[in-house]
Amino acid sequence: MNKIVLIPSRLQSERLPEKPLKLIGSKTMIEMVYEAASRSVADKVIIATDSESISNEVQNFGGEVVMTNSDHSNGTERIFEASQKMGLFDEDIVINLQGDEPFSDPKDMNNIFELLQEENVEMVSMFTDLKNKSDLKNPNVVKVSIKDSVAQDFFRNETSLDKKTWIHLGIYGFKLNTLKKIVKLPKSENEINRKLEQMRAMDNNIPIHMIRSEALVHLGIDTYEDLKLANKLIKNDK
DSSP: OOEEEEEEEOSOOSSSTTGGGOEETTEEHHHHHHHHHHTSSOSEEEEEESOHHHHHHHHHTTOEEEEOOSOOSSHHHHHHHHHHHHTOOTTOEEEEOOTTOTTOOHHHHHHHHHHTTSTTOOEEEEEEOOOOGGGGGOTTSOEEEEETTEEEEEESOOOOOSSOOEEEEEEEEEEHHHHHHHHHSOOOHHHHHHTOTTHHHHTTTOOEEEEEOOOSOOOOOOSHHHHHHHHHHHHHHO
16 A cells, blocks of 8 residues: 655646745745655655646656646546556555645644545545634635534535534545546536535545644645745744
8 A cells, every 4th residue: 555645736827827836935835845745654745737847846856746637627637647647556545735735734644644544434634723704704715514523514605603614624635446436427516516626525425534634834825915925934934
């Protein structure tokens, strides 16, 4: 059983063009993500991209890269193509780590790898506490409801606090045979309507086990404001 971190990364971004190549401190964002994953117990860390610019940057800092097609609709499809090109086995464990999460914690990845070694666990994701009530109505902040450590629903908008709600973090772990099953399924209605790819698993009765993140910082870089904050955090950490 191999433990692999695959990082999907694409150059196009509406709000922050070429964001994987943006500098945070002295390093590009994609290098920071790669280094975080490399500090985990993963046997291998791979960037999956369709961009020659990203590929060149990864090779410049000594990372490994797999080139993928440009027509994927999400990162899950991209990492699956990469896994097939790498010749991975069905029993291998794969983590889909977002390429715009430079403050990812290796402990989170280790915890995902550990849980996925249990026989009845096919898919894992992560959550953290809801700190601002305004996030309930913010469609850019994905929420999750959880029961007995398994996700019950994912949603973008919530108007009440009637049910316990957490912030969903977009890191996923799979047994490779489960990842293969998911990408072969058609897009579900909830996946399309909510624009949440994890709903394909939920709507096809694939349980998503949830782990609380141990990371001190959760910051996905989507805008110039996010990039400024990331650079401020790096500067203050020195």
